[in-house]
Amino acid sequence: MNIYISHSSGYDYENDLYKPIKESRLSTTHHFFLPHEPENIDIDAVDEMKQTDVLVAEVSLPSTGQGIELGQAYVAGVPIICFFKTGAHTSSSLRFVTDKVLEYSDASDFLAKLQAELEQLAEQRAHSR
Numbered sequence: 001m002n003i004y005i006s007h008s009s010g011y012d013y014e015n016d017l018y019k020p021i022k023e024s025r026l027s028t029t030h031h032f033f034l035p036h037e038p039e040n041i042d043i044d045a046v047d048e049m050k051q052t053d054v055l056v057a058e059v060s061l062p063s064t065g066q067g068i069e070l071g072q073a074y075v076a077g078v079p080i081i082c083f084f085k086t087g088a089h090t091s092s093s094l095r096f097v098t099d100k101v102l103e104y105s106d107a108s109d110f111l112a113k114l115q116a117e118l119e120q121l122a123e124q125r126a127h128s129r
Contacts, residue, residue: 001030001031002031006073009063013036018034026118058082070097
């Protein structure tokens, strides 16, 4: 599955998001587009969205750029799964683009919940064919 990872630039995405994803088993079975990786800096999100199966958003911090990405995914019909760290206050506007807003406590909890969501999405796709 092609997975676009969205996050605030104010979030410690290198250590709290990218590193756990890269070191996880998920990285061997899925392709993750990590927008702030050096090789991806100049890639247009609109073009990338055309190849995306699901957008996974870390929404613990508010971000205008992320809001734009969520809107692009929503308009393109890309499923959106949002995650927020325990204690964070998320935007109430998320309900307009997804009903999947999940809380996690740490990196391993995030990865376990992400894996479960991806498996559920794959199962739904298999049944709709």
